[in-house]
Amino acid sequence: MMQFKDDIRIRQRRKQKNVHWSRFWFIAAGIGIILSALTICYFYVSLTPMRRDESRLQRFVKAKTDIATVQQISVDHRQKTTYAITGTTASGKQKVAIVRGKSNQVKTYDRRNGLSDKQLRQLILTTYKPKKIYSANISEYKQALVWEVSYKGQNNTLNYVTLDFKTGSPYRVIKGL
Structure with missing residues (x-):
């Protein structure tokens, strides 16, 4: 047991x-x-504030300019917030609208007057020889339309260059961040 x-x-x-x-x-x-x-x-x-701003900017640009279809919105926070809205008019012309912050003023530019994406890429590749291009956005610098480009340099550092929208000549170059 x-x-x-x-x-x-x-x-x-x-x-x-x-x-x-x-x-x-x-x-x-x-x-x-x-x-x-x-x-x-x-x-x-x-990301809600960003979506809200994009929606507001689309409505604003469509109401104040002849841009009918918004394709891209980029933002620059250099000194003040600047939005660049790239879009197409009803007739098919590409335009760029610049809006500063939450102002009610908008400036429009003809996109064909500047370097094309392909021309800009070729200029960056031949002049600065980057390992990788991170971004290339349209913005405004000292009342002029510019390209803001960030890229990875040959020495693996972060670099920024501000180029004239039409000619591609540099306004400022920051290397080695």
Whole structure:
């Protein structure tokens, strides 16, 4: 009789040591889903002001200029916030609208008067020999329309160059950040 009780105790101890791996993986997956949802919510909420500004700018530019279709909006925070809105008119002409901050003033420029994207890329590649071009956006610098270009230099440093919109001549060059 005593032997039978000891066998039961040994079996009970072994059962207690079993780990339910399915329960562990279920809890880990639940935590992963919750963290993913929180991350998505964080980015959605943090990008709301940007989406609101883009929507406001599209409505504003369509109302104040002859741009019918907005293709790209870029922002520059140099001294004051400047938005460059690239779009197409109803007749198919490409235009650039410049809006400073939240002002009600807009300046429009004919996109064909400046360097094309292909010409700008070729100019950057031949003149500055970058390893990688990060961005090339239209902006305004000292009341002139310019290209703001950031790129990775040969020595793996971040570089910025501000080029004239029409000719591509440099206004300022910042190397080695």
